[in-house]
Amino acid sequence: MKVAIITFPGSNCDQDCHRSVELACGSPRYVWHRETSLGGADAVIVPGGFAHGDYLRPGAIARFSPVMDAVTRFGRDGGLIVGICNGFQVLCEAGLLPGALLRNRSLRFQSHHCRMRVERTGTPFTSTFREGQVLGMPLSHADGNYYANPETLADLEAEGRVLFRYCDARGNATAEANPNGSLHNIAGIVNARGNVLGMMPHPDRAIEAVLGSVDGLPLFESLVGAIARKEVA
Amino acid sequence: MANPASGNGGAPAAGGPGGTATLESPLPRPGDPAITPELVEDHGLSPDEYAQIRRIMGREPTFTELGVFSAMWSEHCGYKNSKRLLRLLPTQAPWVIQGPGENAGVIDVGGGYALAFKIESHNHPSAVEPYQGAATGVGGILRDVFTMGARPVATLNSLHFGDLDIPRVRYLFGGVVKGLGDYGNCVGIPSTGGEVYFDRGYEDNPIVNAMCLGLMRKEDLIRGTAEGVGNTLMAVGARTGRDGIHGATFASEELSEGDDEASRPQVQVGDPFTEKLLLEASLELIASGHIVGIQDMGAAGLTSSGAEMAGRSGTGVEMDVALVPVREQGMTPYEILLSESQERMLVVAEAGKEDAVREILEKWELEAETIGSVTATGSFRVLEGGVAVADIPALPLTDGCPTYERQGAEGDDVRELREMDIAPYVEPPGGLEDAFLRVVGSPNVASKQWVYEQYDTTVRGNSIERPGGDAGVIRIPGTNRGVAASTDCNGRHTYLNPRAGAMGAVAEAARNVACTGAVPMAVTNCLNFGSPLKSHIQHQFREAVLGMRDACAYLETPVTGGNVSFYNETDGKAVYPTPVIGMVGVIDDVEAVVRYAFRDPGDPILLLGANTGELGGSEYLYALHGLVAGEPPPVDLPAERALQRCILAMAQLRLLKSAHDVASGGLAATLTECCLGRPRTGRSVGAAVRFTDALSDTALLFGEDHGRVVLTCAPEDEDRLLRHAANYGVPCARIGTVTDPRAPLEIETPSSRLRLESETLRERYYGVIPDIMNQ
């Protein structure tokens, strides 16, 4: 149950993801962005941060890091990949996920608690959640405003690929509950094949009660569980 | 720059030490301007100081040497007008590992860990270009901390601006907050707290102070020294450009070769990504054992880092500016030595380890170039392509700066304001409820959510207490231990009475830390004042230092460093004297951290400390009457210490369900905050409170008396708390009960009853700053 955590020079949440995987009983290991192999990993996490300073556009430069070829191949082969925050931006830029993350509607960096609704369980990333469950966790980004063209958006919805949607305490995906202007209140999506997840909020910062939330931990448990099931299958 | 509070006060060495005589002395460089009295004056040096330089050198300095002296003997590096007074500050305690004089102070926080921390000002750069000024301020303070071998784990700041109804103030405020945020966010350091004040006293000169906390294993501490003759000096990180070359005012043509004047911008641009790389590379370098010393090229760049590292170890350095990687062509030695380009370090590598150093830097995509070596000559020697351009005894350069202590006197205008009778203003013009809402809705008191939500507060998963409460608390990674920190300075109080105000800043900062359950341990300070050449500013400075001394000594929180920022004035009008205190503390178990918000209906509310109703310098007077007047609240140090000890004992016994100190806006502000709770995640509750004090309603609700904390506990613990307080000799009384979620805050005094709806309070408290800034 080896989980590769890709570390770019500007990654900030690599350690948070490392701890999350550990708490979920997986074995995390860092993979430096200049590596060309994932070292036999069973899953990949692209963590948050500012991969290459996020100059030009978040994730634009990171996608050319040597390791991204291996990540792309891994994803095309059906390997499980999770991109969190900056990781989501990198995966979009790399074409592993559709759409793009634009500047927040507020034009400000926003770092605060948010709520999101679990839209679908039974995926490798959400198997331990309840459908409709309202999760609370931090978000922290300047560019989290999800955009995709109308056709892509329609596909995402029709195929049930929106896994997380910003919502209020009662689970309603209202405009007020949308922190950044994301289309359809989208907080997290998967690719068509369902093996690549990108999300803006930080489950990796919601793994300990003393820090205010444990709602993120099940995501890592789902991931580790999915790997384990594959192993014994 | 290091704050020499305990300065070793080395007498200037007479003449150059032996050894230099065998090397050729530098000759004027072609193109150097002739040294005239005007040029000396432009460099901020007095005729006497220049005479002293000639004595030290035993000859006329070259233009390059003059530049070096001017930087090192500037107020910023040399502490001319503050050093003598700063020596009065207490700097020692068994837990202090590194006191003033280094890049940052360091204390032992237990469990084998040490905490490095420091605060610095970036006032002037932020006034010129708020975004970059604030951003580069964060960059500098991070470097001060990680050059000690510590990993930065939190930042705080202290901001003072003019009133928000002025468009330029909004521009400055918005730019500064964004600049602080973007830089720290990109480097990945959580912000855990700070303060913002708005008052017309800061209209032309905002105060922007940034603080950083860093953690390390005790054995990993490294200092900014140039030990070991023959060791190698390396320039590491970003390239050197013509940014921020020290404040000389002569014509640009004399300075640069061939470039037009627009190419010498005064603004420095921050590059947080390079900083992040530099941080990781520096920590890896330090852990590798290949280097013996490292220092940020901060103010006065290569000059101060080179001279200070040599000065601290009693060695010399020799460097060749032609080897320094530059960003622009045709830079003179003068420019290279004085450039303040950001994200650069000077490293002393062990001889023979240069390649290993380079390899680490390359991993992080940074450059490291050998530029010179450590010598035994005791001099700061600079070559340009092998030709000497400067050769100065290092010790007098760093420690020989003449110091002054001028006699000052209080300004008449301030005395009049302080002695003014404020009695006529005690009756609130629009009634008590209106006054309550105006105080709670004044930008000084209102929530700073708009500010701190632009800072990443949760990155790296150790933020136990985030901004919004009394002090921020960060967990030491991999342990249960935590460090707490708070920045405080009520500039209105220090303006009216610098001594009481500075004592109050220390007391409040310590109280904020204690309210979380952490023991206050030590202080870093940033002293923001006007021109020290003026009598009333000298008076303010002296009084503030004395107040800080008394409070720090009494509360056993020694000063481990800091920063002095003078000349915060425009058109002769100075800022309020603003001695910002950055207090740090330690808590053994972060699970025991006490939060500020009321929790459960039925919990008893207690007031620890006595109400004395101090309205002098209060937010009430400013918000309702536009007045800055009266005697600010005095600090009763024994009572303050007893209060803090008492609250720490209660926290340790886990008797507290909440604790929140009383400061700006008085009990009105504290009770509002306790009821509303955290934005987004918190749950508002109501409270029914009753006071019996024989004070006017205004004094009772809006008085800013020190030494008070509002507590709650489980009903069954009330008696124990009261007994505890009695044991510590601290007045403590039950003042009310927590009521239902979203219930109003009801307050009864001997003469009035107030009922404040939760929604109304919420709109005022959370709404005012966003409403102003989004307009």
Add this chain to the structure above:
Amino acid sequence: MTRFTVEVLVTPRPGLLDPQGKAIHHALSSLGYDAVEDVRVGKAIYLEVAAATPEDARERAEEMCRKLLANPVTEDFRITAAEGDGAGR
């Protein structure tokens, strides 16, 4: 080889929400510039390129745009100039 300055303008695709443009529009309106009817904000990137001919320089820049400088999902680009050294500075 000559040195050319290529000016690359990257703009948000029509129809895409441009929050930055909207904010500037709002700010201009509140400064009293009512005649402004719309504002859109993009990036201006200046590349100093060594190339044999201006066409060559432009072609390379176009490739760079497709690969890195513009995001095809959200942005259009235009290469508007390839002049001698130092233009656009």
Add this chain to the structure above:
Amino acid sequence: MTRFTVEVLVTPRPGLLDPQGKAIHHALSSLGYDAVEDVRVGKAIYLEVAAATPEDARERAEEMCRKLLANPVTEDFRITAAEGDGAGR
């Protein structure tokens, strides 16, 4: 009144560090574009302005630049076009 599109290019002042340009330069180099010798990044702002004449539109834009669009401390600006509706989109 006619509607004009004014193109405003705001660039970092020479001599100032341009971290964004530096990072793009670095990225282009590692993509093999060795011919790129320098990169600088600024903003391209398109204003749709109702004005009597193109000169009028430009003049207003210049005022807006001085007041809001460019930061005189760190940026230079150039107004490069005032054309009919929709240019620069």
